[in-house]
Amino acid sequence: MRQIFKAVVLVAMITTSARAAPLDGEHAALARLAGHWTVRQTYWAAPGASPAVDPGEADFVMVLGGRHLRQTLRIASKDKPFEGLGYIGYDADAKTFFSTWMDVNFTGLIVARGGYDPATRRYTFSGAAPDPAHPGTIAPLREVMSVQDDDHFTYDYFETREGREVQAVRLEYVRAP
Secondary structure: OHHHHHHHHHHHHHHHHHHOOOOOHHHHHHHOOOEEEEEEEEEOOOOOOOOEEEEEEEEEEEEOOOOEEEEEEEEOOOOOOEEEEEEEEEEOOOOEEEEEEEEOOOOOOEEEEEEEEOOOOEEEEEEEEEOOOOOOOEEEEEEEEEEEEOOEEEEEEEEEEOOEEEEEEEEEEEEOO
């Protein structure tokens, strides 16, 4: 039985790799973000409230044959340390970018899809996330990653609260020396 399972797995791997999409310019653009970064996080707990500003760091690595950019984010928050894990990738078949996010503040997974505007060097993703104000429901979200140059970019996270879009987080990244 074990031999049959190994054979099935091997055939699946060969079939998958034979039809795997080749890397393209979209993946190469994401790969330029690989490296170690210092981060400044601005977090708004509520609309109109003063934000908390905390330092952090992030590591970006291309994984799975250069198809996905993995981020490990650590923020030294005064209240409690924060850690998150996310992926950004390009689905060559669907011709769309996607982002996923998990962190220590909730047990779910955020998935968003979107595109890239080369004129503004901006990625924009739309998705949904758990709504902490209404347990058991989800609320729309929007994420905007703006690349200033190879050593600076920002990531803005917007949530819809009570029917209105508000900014919840801004992450400012500077490539570490």
